[in-house]
Amino acid sequence: MALIRSWVPGANDAESSFPLNNLPCGVFSCLGEAPRCGVAIGDMIVDMAKLERAGLLHISAEPLFDKPFWNALMAAGPSTWSRMRGRLIELLAEGSAEAREVAPHLVSMNVAQLHLPFRIAEYTDFYAARCHAENVGTMFRGAENALPPNWLHMPIGYNGRASSVVVSGTELRRPWGQVKHPNEITPQFSPSTRFDFELELGAVVGMPSQPGRPVTVEEADAMIFGYVLLNDWSARDIQAWEYQPLGPFQSKATATTISPWIVTRAALEPFRVETPTRQAALLPYLAEPRAMNYDIALEVGLTPQGGTETVICRTNASQLYYSAGQQLAHHTLSGCAMSTGDLLGSGTISGPDKASRGSMLELSWGGTERVMISGGSRSFLEDGDQITLRGRAQGDGYAIGFGDCSGRLLAALTDPYAREDGVYDACRTPRSI
Amino acid sequence: MALIRSWVPGANDAESSFPLNNLPCGVFSCLGEAPRCGVAIGDMIVDMAKLERAGLLHISAEPLFDKPFWNALMAAGPSTWSRMRGRLIELLAEGSAEAREVAPHLVSMNVAQLHLPFRIAEYTDFYAARCHAENVGTMFRGAENALPPNWLHMPIGYNGRASSVVVSGTELRRPWGQVKHPNEITPQFSPSTRFDFELELGAVVGMPSQPGRPVTVEEADAMIFGYVLLNDWSARDIQAWEYQPLGPFQSKATATTISPWIVTRAALEPFRVETPTRQAALLPYLAEPRAMNYDIALEVGLTPQGGTETVICRTNASQLYYSAGQQLAHHTLSGCAMSTGDLLGSGTISGPDKASRGSMLELSWGGTERVMISGGSRSFLEDGDQITLRGRAQGDGYAIGFGDCSGRLLAALTDPYAREDGVYDACRTPRSI
Structure with missing residues (x-):
């Protein structure tokens, strides 16, 4: 199997982790935005929610990607997985007729924060x-x-x-x-x-x-x-x-x-x-x-x-x-x-x-x-x-x-049972775990 | 602690599992209906979804009970749990002024099917x-x-x-x-x-x-x-x-x-x-x-x-x-x-x-x-x-x-890998497990 060349910056670099052959699935957000599904390619992330909304994907009647987890796409089953991969290769390959429509839906990896890519069942x-x-x-x-x-x-x-x-x-x-x-x-x-x-x-x-x-x-x-x-x-x-x-x-x-x-x-x-x-x-x-x-x-x-x-x-x-x-x-x-x-x-x-x-x-x-x-x-x-x-x-x-x-x-907490205000608040969101 | 007497049939029977002191939480449905939250009392189930819709509960701004699981009520926290219990005792106790309004929202246990009461996280x-x-x-x-x-x-x-x-x-x-x-x-x-x-x-x-x-x-x-x-x-x-x-x-x-x-x-x-x-x-x-x-x-x-x-x-x-x-x-x-x-x-x-x-x-x-x-x-x-x-x-x-x-x-399956149509269909719903 050889490299499938792409028009996306960085994707054809031999050192890249994300050539068009890969197309891995993650969840990302930029400052102040809601996390949503994205696919890595070269130095960029394909905003799958925007691509879907723009009508460029044609893989499901139901929206699958404007969510902070890949579970909906996964549950759609292997034929949908294949259709997604096939369609993304079509859109992102060198010489794609739709490159100009797709380009506005790419986000630079440098400005994106990455989140847990799927909701862990067990x-x-x-x-x-x-x-x-x-x-x-x-x-x-x-x-x-x-x-x-x-x-x-x-x-x-x-x-x-x-x-x-x-x-x-x-x-x-x-x-x-x-x-x-x-x-x-x-x-x-x-x-x-x-x-x-x-x-x-x-x-x-x-x-x-x-x-x-x-x-x-x-x-x-x-x-x-x-x-x-x-x-x-x-x-x-x-x-x-x-x-x-x-x-x-x-x-x-x-x-x-x-x-x-x-x-x-x-x-x-x-x-x-x-x-x-x-x-x-x-x-x-x-x-x-x-x-x-x-x-x-x-x-x-x-x-x-x-x-x-x-x-x-x-x-x-x-x-x-x-x-x-x-x-x-x-x-x-x-x-x-x-x-x-x-x-x-x-x-x-x-x-x-x-x-x-x-x-x-x-x-x-x-x-x-x-x-x-x-x-x-x-x-x-x-x-x-x-x-x-x-x-x-x-x-x-x-x-x-x-x-x-x-x-x-x-480092370990000095006292794991210390409560800042004397009360344990299960609802407080921790900054790190 | 003594019995809290109720106007609901069966609830004051010494043999009952479900006196007013109990009020356990389950999920039920009658023929053709969607499963929803219910509370057992005597020989009956309180249809919590209907009670909430009728405006008789006053315990939460958000609907909590028209769901096939108790997780939403549980996540609402201990003060909501207490308010629910207090309000149900008020409505179901002997001499309750609201008994006539509540009565249409009781379902006989004999006609109800019971489901898993909550969505198991882990x-x-x-x-x-x-x-x-x-x-x-x-x-x-x-x-x-x-x-x-x-x-x-x-x-x-x-x-x-x-x-x-x-x-x-x-x-x-x-x-x-x-x-x-x-x-x-x-x-x-x-x-x-x-x-x-x-x-x-x-x-x-x-x-x-x-x-x-x-x-x-x-x-x-x-x-x-x-x-x-x-x-x-x-x-x-x-x-x-x-x-x-x-x-x-x-x-x-x-x-x-x-x-x-x-x-x-x-x-x-x-x-x-x-x-x-x-x-x-x-x-x-x-x-x-x-x-x-x-x-x-x-x-x-x-x-x-x-x-x-x-x-x-x-x-x-x-x-x-x-x-x-x-x-x-x-x-x-x-x-x-x-x-x-x-x-x-x-x-x-x-x-x-x-x-x-x-x-x-x-x-x-x-x-x-x-x-x-x-x-x-x-x-x-x-x-x-x-x-x-x-x-x-x-x-x-x-x-x-x-x-x-x-x-x-x-009994065990004769051949656990036998497929009725030769194909394993993960999406088929089993009748029993």
Whole structure:
């Protein structure tokens, strides 16, 4: 697949994340305006609400884009997704007869603020990269018991907290929680001192499934609208104390940051690759009808407060042992209904070598080794650290990107129960979380 | 607290679940009508949408009740909840000057269909009854390790699946899943043979909390709108194989049945009792400002297909070691934001004696003992079995009830991947789940 050339500034630049081949979906606003759907192209955002209002789209009788979320378009189904992509390529391609009509509906990325691109219905986090499961398992249970016995037979997942999902750029606060030190008998109430990131890919479910009816891997793949980068922030000290026997809970609920752009499944089609060789045969319901993983180069940058960024991890989405299609098929196995806007985290995408580990827990081997960064070193994250995830699928003369997925960690509140006016007001809007 | 007498038929009957003291919130429809908010009283349902339209309520400038969910009323906040309760007592009390105006807006329960009373935002399930945790722990890990080390220090919880929550009366299908028998090395794909119920109380969160800001137990209590009965159906064989290391997933996702009526916190106020004596001191953030448990008698009936009901469990909500206020406060500890419509399951409410165990797993001690029922016996549930939960807080000459919370288990699909027309249609509405 080669670059599809566009008349939009920046779109044909080999370094751009947003060539015409990509067309990722986000929500944006300019100063004082209401957030609405937009599509990234080159250095610009297509104002989809205005394009629709101008009668240039012809893809739905109902308005789909003058909303602060992509859920309406997603719920309209795969044929509408295809029509949208086809029509946008027509309008934005070099030589388009309608370029002059479209041009007034482009907004410069520099002046736009980006918002959460879709309303998260429910959020599930998987554990689908083998190197990550082995690394964590070795640290927690020893090398012989690294992989749980079920791991090679099913994509292990757990339900996360949708209300914790935020868009790139949202600051987060180091959480308080229950932490038990190994040489103490009872837990302390204290800020987390082992706060971490997790490099993941998130699959965005566009089409719902029926309650009581599991879907095949092929049907699951067709339900997926697109993918985001996802940072599943984790408080390792809280996690270690709370996670037995029912799984991670508050350790994963402070925030989960996603990229501002949903890269559609259609844009990633040329980058499909096979999942890794199976060590144990999978049950037939997990059989993949074709290549279901993606070749997407991933990296993580750490920038200390006032410092410069160091890339601390380089890996690839093809490391996933279970594809998003397999995860989603497994998710419906007991009859669990999926909804438009469900988000499925892949699990931390660590690779086999040291520099490809997708969390501080692994990079610092449980805090026992220092990770060198520009001007210092880290075991876990320090106050003011910013983590930025990047993803790039490299085509022939073009690349598909997600936009930076970043978040800065603020210091813990001095007293999380202090009330400015002595009263807790649930309705007050916070400036950062 | 004594009975508040009402002019509505049946409301003063000592056996009624719905005296004027109760006023629980549900969603109903009659043949061909749209579902809308209603309040149960005696043998009738107050059509809240009609009452509001008739100008009899005076509690909000915005319409709150002509909707198929109670979320709008819940989001309006505690002072609106109080105004609604006060106004309804005024209108429905014996001697009310407005009885003649209200009477045309009452609907007989016999002709109404009940629907899910609120839109579930997210669903969390706790593990807060000590006898249940000890019973299950003993079966899974032996008597010495029955309680996990963290259990006496925090209300253990995990995120469940909101899309699986259904209203009483919805049939469910025995799920397929991965099951590994102890004497085999690899799992099978088969219908669950150890399908179970769990007797729980569910707390319904009315008011949201801010991201990044934990709430105290007192603030948490004030956020709770009311309570439902909750059956957290569980496939024990699927659970045993899948739950390590990240917790229950598909084993709990087939369905979770709730009662059709939300009993408000206000109605339960006279039934507050202290949580049990603490074996270990709790951290200050879990301190309870007053009695936070409720004295609610609970029972479970099992009715085989075509047979008669046997009550197989009698217990009390006061068995919970952690109150819903403590669960909710803990839920926000890491900064996790709560939303209007969040549902918190208490965990299975087993008591200390054999007849008070709230699941088949415990009643049959892991399937090793038969539970006698009218005309037979059970270890786990059989196809056609109906489980009915009931709850009753006994006042002076009146009682507060929830309505039956029941569901019937249908046989597993012969082939869960069979498509009637060869094509999976995610948009087709199922008749049962």
